[in-house]
Amino acid sequence: MSTYTEISTLPEWEKVLQKSKEQPVLIFKHSTTCPVSAAAYREFTSFKSDVETYLVKVIESRSVSNEIESNLGVQHKSPQIFLISDEKPVWHESHWNITETKIGQAIENYQSK
Numbered sequence: 001m002s003t004y005t006e007i008s009t010l011p012e013w014e015k016v017l018q019k020s021k022e023q024p025v026l027i028f029k030h031s032t033t034c035p036v037s038a039a040a041y042r043e044f045t046s047f048k049s050d051v052e053t054y055l056v057k058v059i060e061s062r063s064v065s066n067e068i069e070s071n072l073g074v075q076h077k078s079p080q081i082f083l084i085s086d087e088k089p090v091w092h093e094s095h096w097n098i099t100e101t102k103i104g105q106a107i108e109n110y111q112s113k
Contacts, residue, residue: 005052
């Protein structure tokens with residue numbers, strides 16, 4: 001299982017967003033009550049990489065979820081995943097499009113630029 005850090009406060013989110021100026025980060029927005037999100041969570045936690053990964057529980061941390069939508073300019077969906085670099089989403093997907101394979105491809109495509 002991949003390890004991740006949960007983001008539950010706005011200051012934690014701001015630190016992660018700032019960190020993306022130095023290195024890419026992977027953010028997974030997860031609904032703890034949704035079966036589609038549960039499937040995406042399994043894909044997310046199966047993925048292994050050197051990229052730092054973070055999880056936001058959208059119901060429990062609604063203000064963080066809303067701030068991510070505002071900061072990144074991408075309409076909220078859950079489940080939803082972002083690869084962020086320099087405070088911008090360089091890749092994002094939602095729902096059934098969140099797979100271990102697609103996450104790996106997105107990171108590989110980003111790193112090969």
